[in-house]
Amino acid sequence: MAKKKVNTATNTPGLDENRKVEIIGIIVMSIAALLGLSILSYTASDYQYARSISFVDLFNPDATSRLVKNWLGPVGAYLSHYLVHSMFGYMSMILALIIGYHGWHTFRRRDNKQLWWITLLSTWSMILLSTFIGWLTTNADFPSDSVWSGAAGIAISQVLQNFTSQIGSVFILSIMLIITALMFIERDLQKTVDSIKMWFDAMSERWEEWKEARRERKEQKALEREERIAARKAEKEEKQAAKAKDKPEPKQKIAEPESKDEPVKPAPSIDEIVQKSEEEDRERIEKEKKEVQTIDTRPRASLEKEETVSEDEDDIEVAVFVGKGEEEADERDLDKLNKEKAKEVPAIRYKFPTIELLDSPPSEGNEVDLEEIKENKRIILDKLRRHKIEIVGINAIVGPTVTLYEMEPAPDVKISKIESYSNDLKMATASKGLRMLAPIPGKSAVGIEVPNSTRETVYIKQVINTKKFVETDFTLPVAFGKTIENEVFMIDLTKMPHLLIAGATGSGKSVGINTIITCLLYKCHPDNLKFVMIDPKKIELALYRNIQNHFLAMLPDAEEPIVTDTTKALDTLNSVCKEMDERYDLLKMALVRDIKAYNEKFKAGELEEELGHRHLPYIVVIIDELADLMMTAGKQIEEPIARLAQLARAIGIHLVVATQRPSVNVITGTIKANFPARIAYQVASKVDSRTILDMGGADQLVGQGDMLFTNGAGMTRIQNAFVSTEEVEKINSFIGQQAGYKQPFHLPVMQEDNPGIPDPLDDIDEYFEAAAKVIILHQQGSVSLLQRKLKIGYNRAGRIIDQLFNAGIVGPYQGSTARDVLIQDEEELQEIIDGLDGI
Secondary structure (H helix, E strand, O other): OOOOOOOOOOOOOOOOHHHHHHHHHHHHHHHHHHHHHHHHOOOOOHHHHHHOOOOHHHHOOOOHHHHOOOOOHHHHHHHHHHHHHHHHHHHHHHHHHHHHHHHHHHHOOOOHHHHHHHHHHHHHHHHHHHHHHHHHHHHOOOOOOHHHOHHHHHHHHHHHHHHHHHHHHHHHHHHHHHHHHHHHHOOOHHHHHHHHHHHHHHHHHHHHHHHHHHHHHHHHHHHHHHHHHHHHHHHHHHHHHHHHHHOOOOOOOOOOOOOOOOOOOOOOOHHHHHHHHHHHHHHHHHHHHHHHHHHHOOOOOOOOOOOOOOOOOOOOOEEEEEOOOOOEOOOOHHHHHHHHHHHOOOOOOOOOOOHHHOOOOOOOOOOOOHHHHHHHHHHHHHHHHHOOOOEEEEEEEEOOOEEEEEEEEOOOOOHHHHHOOHHHHHHHHOOOOOEEEOOOOOOOOEEEEEEOOOOOOOEHHHHHOEHHHHOOOOOOEEEEEEEOOOOEEEEEOOOOOOEEEEOOOOOOHHHHHHHHHHHHHHHOOOOOEEEEEEOOOOOOOHHHHHHHHHHEEEOOOOOOOOEOOHHHHHHHHHHHHHHHHHHHHHHHHHOOOOHHHHHHHHHOOOOOHHHOOOOOOEEEEEEOOHHHHHHHHOHHHHHHHHHHHHHOOOOOEEEEEEEOOOOOOOOOHHHHHOOOEEEEOOOOOHHHHHHHHOOOOHHHOOOOOEEEEEOOOOOEEEEEOEOOHHHHHHHHHHHHOOOOOOOOEEOOOOOOOOOOOOOOOOOOOOOHHHHHHHHHHHOOEOHHHHHHHHOOOHHHHHHHHHHHHHOOOEOOOEOOEOEOEOOOOHHHHHHHHHHHHHO
């Protein structure tokens, strides 16, 4: 029989005391490890998600708990929020180390009474480091993120500054840090000082020994170099002596020169000169033949066999120009200006995103390929001369994506003749996209844009970190990228005032929208700018949900800050229209013409808040896919967009609308008429290009951010600045970790159609009878029908439809289809109206 395990200390079965202590030690170390993981994986947005999780949600695989990024889940989100955000920041890791150290001592069955000194000193160090970092964050803005010190560290440092001033507090904290570090080394400060002194003495001795060894190595190398030089000199003298010995002596002795080292070479004969010239001619002819063969074997659709123009006739030199680019700003200039701007709004303590959040471009830039430019110039001139078109001058302007060849034709050449050969030039250069400007606006020249074989990527940091962007006084500055002249192209969104973007899938629309938002986030305070984001794709703008309390505007009852449900997009846009109407009422009462004058008047205290006056931020409405809204929400979505585009400029509401299907049923005439500023990325056909730009050219773009911008006059080709998803995440995380406002900016609430249906016996609209006759005549109970026939707005037409429903004239709501008409002629209608009048 197996013997039962018996505890020798108590003579009872089970674990002995030592094993229990070891298990307790392992448990304590595990708790410390989990606590450390929760602190290391702290994310500011986790706490708001964790607060919204109910107990039942924990058993739902699709619950909100999946949005929590903390490695310890919702529990870790709570722990890290209180330890990192509310207490001592990342310095709270010391607390996890203390607990783990206690667990290790328990596991090793050591006496924990000896740990009181290291526990007390570590706790003091955690508070002291948090306070010191809090002082740096408050006064030096380093580190820029408050999670390193926590709210407690910042609060203690501010209290200490109130007592001892800024200089006194940092002096006291520095002395305390030094003393604490010395106490970690040795409790006896005198012994610690002696140990440090001995360490410095040892380091000085090692430094002297290293310098002595280095001096000896230098002397040894110098000696070896002198020996090698002497050996080579001796060898050279031996060779010269041997040559002089082998040379026969002359019969007549002539006065010898002083130096016999250099023998005199005999002059070449006439036959040798002729032979050498013939060899050089043969080499030159063979070289020219090889060059001609290389040129003729270029990849083209077809090789022409007409006579070629010799190099002797091509006497036109090409002048190559490369733009110097904008002057780069210091990395601290933008932060300094934004810090002053943040002080002007004391409502919240806000820090603008820093330039360090953006990726630096690679140091090596793309060099200008002169051979490629010369080859393209030769092909272009050769093709035009074959068609009897004479060019008297040509310049090449090298851009990030394309090179613009400016050609000056002869006086008797028609520009239309050059333009007709654009496809021939595209075939001859074997390029993916060739765009012709005939003529170049503002110049007496014809332009041909040929894509570069190696294109340059324009990074967002190269655009934002320039003096042009940093020092701009634009209200809503947007820097799209760089032009062919390598200049930063920047516009003010308030001057456009709305922007229409179109392009094929993968051409760079989403990156362009991120570029617009990033530029505005770097220059605008949350008090002055709000975004309304409508994203039917559900993923493109999802990264911006972290800044909802800072920059987003939404309906009060909305579940998500980003509108992804197309059925709610119409409500959101109608709510923005209501906000527009309310703002116009405020401007009317304030006797001003635009939002800028209104805010200045409100800031000066000339407007009373009791009358409803308030600070009005700019609102930028971003719609990522208009075609999807048109398909799902119907033509009704066009009305609020058109109203905002026509009226919203003066009160600070601006639209940025994007679509990947630039067809006439999506970009209608009403929309195009109110969007003078348009951006076209690469599209599939010339029809799409004419739809968005009213001219061709977008079909010849090369994709990946290559775009054309027009604001009603002229066309500018730009290489869109690239902003990566990681950069967008870092910017949103930086802003989202700040306190911000208590809630997002709420748009006005629209009246519900179904719950608030008015009683037909009370407050009947004056158009009630006329609307009923229109519906009976057309046998169609539609809101849009009443809008067209009675020339009234959407809200009023909807109320009349509800009254007709309660009166029994039309049927219930049926979604996107029209309501059923329940009566057939006007006699029945007259009976219903008489009954209403009698009541």
